[in-house]
Amino acid sequence: MALLCAHASRVIDTPNYTQQIMWSTLLLLFCLAALSGTVAPICSEGSETDCSLNGVCNNEGVCVCDPGWKGDKCNQLKFKPPNRLEPHGYFNGSMPTWGGDVIYENGIYHAFLTAKGYNTPPYDESDRYVCNTAIIRLEGKSPAGPFEFAEVVLPVYHHETHAIRAPDGTILIYMIKYQGGHMPDLLSELCLIPGCDASYNKSHMVIGMAWSKSVYGPWEEKVILDPWPGLVNRSSWLCQTNCPSVVFAPNGTAVMAFRSVQCDRLNSNSTVKEKIAIATAPHWSGPYTIQSKEPVFGWHAPEDWPPSLVYPVGQIMSNEDPFIWRTKRGYHMLVHSQLLPHLSTRGAYGYSKDGLSWTLLPDLMWDANMTWADGSVSYFKRRQAPALYLDTNGYPLYLLTPVDELYQNGCNWGNGWTFIQSIEHD
Numbered sequence: 001m002a003l004l005c006a007h008a009s010r011v012i013d014t015p016n017y018t019q020q021i022m023w024s025t026l027l028l029l030f031c032l033a034a035l036s037g038t039v040a041p042i043c044s045e046g047s048e049t050d051c052s053l054n055g056v057c058n059n060e061g062v063c064v065c066d067p068g069w070k071g072d073k074c075n076q077l078k079f080k081p082p083n084r085l086e087p088h089g090y091f092n093g094s095m096p097t098w099g100g101d102v103i104y105e106n107g108i109y110h111a112f113l114t115a116k117g118y119n120t121p122p123y124d125e126s127d128r129y130v131c132n133t134a135i136i137r138l139e140g141k142s143p144a145g146p147f148e149f150a151e152v153v154l155p156v157y158h159h160e161t162h163a164i165r166a167p168d169g170t171i172l173i174y175m176i177k178y179q180g181g182h183m184p185d186l187l188s189e190l191c192l193i194p195g196c197d198a199s200y201n202k203s204h205m206v207i208g209m210a211w212s213k214s215v216y217g218p219w220e221e222k223v224i225l226d227p228w229p230g231l232v233n234r235s236s237w238l239c240q241t242n243c244p245s246v247v248f249a250p251n252g253t254a255v256m257a258f259r260s261v262q263c264d265r266l267n268s269n270s271t272v273k274e275k276i277a278i279a280t281a282p283h284w285s286g287p288y289t290i291q292s293k294e295p296v297f298g299w300h301a302p303e304d305w306p307p308s309l310v311y312p313v314g315q316i317m318s319n320e321d322p323f324i325w326r327t328k329r330g331y332h333m334l335v336h337s338q339l340l341p342h343l344s345t346r347g348a349y350g351y352s353k354d355g356l357s358w359t360l361l362p363d364l365m366w367d368a369n370m371t372w373a374d375g376s377v378s379y380f381k382r383r384q385a386p387a388l389y390l391d392t393n394g395y396p397l398y399l400l401t402p403v404d405e406l407y408q409n410g411c412n413w414g415n416g417w418t419f420i421q422s423i424e425h426d
């Protein structure tokens, strides 16, 4: 290349002196760029959004990623190769679990997980994920375990746990709960109708929270979001709300991501798929108000996604299980994505400067088939409902995902366990 450039610059010979200068300059610039290996910058200097809010663009047009992130656009979690000999979550053959969060207190790592509620065979029709569900606390030596069962924190029916420490130190558990405020009727309409459709009826599922000064309780609880206290609008995309996850703005405002879906699935269009919405409250205790007029990631897959990843273009947007967190750069979200490019691994990432207006990326966030350090492979039929264990800056240290090697059907408990995978920091 160098020789060619040197030679070419000598043979440029046009009668017009100005043109000659121009051509030589262009050629020189081209050669300099080629020789120094310069490629088109992938981000503009100083931009954080070009780097997915997980880093910042330097003056060479390259993203410099925050701890825990990698990739051209800081769009990939930097996983450590998983090792079976090291702690990696919670598997209990006699008590399936389905994700949650880890909170540190008193020298102990406390995992608050969604778990199978009552455990005494023979099981009846109500022994399903949507019905037979409680929230438990485990105690562990590290954020990845090993863990020991400690107690049932909130009995059947409490579901889809996310636990976080509020700015004032209070421990908060967000979940969906039975609106009656008492033990749900496990023989209710919700639990008796085979299949999942019953859970899409307005049913008894509303977003609630429990709070306590300590991970050990005692807990108080209440409903915080029931958009339809009276008659349900079954054709609204906000008909059924669940999967709450909360983070706090610097001024103490609670920013809650949740999943919502139209209840009336039979008499409707294919736009009826799970969507993500945002609610906020001036304080963790409420009141929570829905802010999203439209699904935050839109109704359809973004037009500007690579066509090779999105087939067909314009497919109906569908995400659930949001996990929201914040860093100095803004707000971040992991979701269980049901879009085609994510179907096999089910993880996607989105970001937002203000917590209200969001961008979803097409990139895959985790593997469904995990190769361990010893070379063995776990074939996860489901890997979803993500959460992160974060450092004090909001940089991810561990990814928590419930997984199941045997059962695909999300209505049933199967062999679910909570896998906790380490993320590297430099």
Ligand SMILES: *[C@@H]1O[C@H](CO)[C@@H](O)[C@H](O)[C@H]1NC(C)=O
Pocket (backbone or CB within 6 Å): 092, 093, 094, 095, 119, 147, 148, 149
């Ligand atoms: C596994 O679950 C059972 C409840 O079914 C519980 O009694 C036991 O302590 C759990 N084991 C561990 C190691 O947490």
Ligand SMILES: *[C@@H]1O[C@H](CO)[C@@H](O)[C@H](O)[C@H]1NC(C)=O
Pocket (backbone or CB within 6 Å): 189, 193, 197, 198, 201, 202
């Ligand atoms: C859902 O609720 C409506 C109104 O209460 C009821 O008519 C319908 O049978 C229910 N559908 C299912 C599948 O439970």
Ligand SMILES: *[C@@H]1O[C@H](CO)[C@@H](O)[C@H](O)[C@H]1NC(C)=O
Pocket (backbone or CB within 6 Å): 233, 234, 235, 236, 237
């Ligand atoms: C119910 O929601 C649908 C869809 O958003 C809307 O078109 C309709 O006006 C709503 N019905 C009522 C009674 O508010």
Ligand SMILES: *[C@@H]1O[C@H](CO)[C@@H](O)[C@H](O)[C@H]1NC(C)=O
Pocket (backbone or CB within 6 Å): 249, 250, 251, 252, 253, 354, 355
């Ligand atoms: C607090 O921060 C939130 C999120 O950035 C913002 O929407 C809200 O207006 C702020 N509230 C006050 C009182 O400044």
Ligand SMILES: *[C@@H]1O[C@H](CO)[C@@H](O)[C@H](O)[C@H]1NC(C)=O
Pocket (backbone or CB within 6 Å): 267, 268, 269
């Ligand atoms: C479905 O969508 C089409 C076009 O978007 C609309 O004309 C039709 O009314 C919708 N049907 C229902 C049942 O919402």
Ligand SMILES: *[C@@H]1O[C@H](CO)[C@@H](O)[C@H](O)[C@H]1NC(C)=O
Pocket (backbone or CB within 6 Å): 344, 345, 368, 369, 379
């Ligand atoms: C995982 O491995 C199984 C068995 O080889 C294969 O059928 C499946 O397609 C793989 N899944 C993904 C997401 O690669």
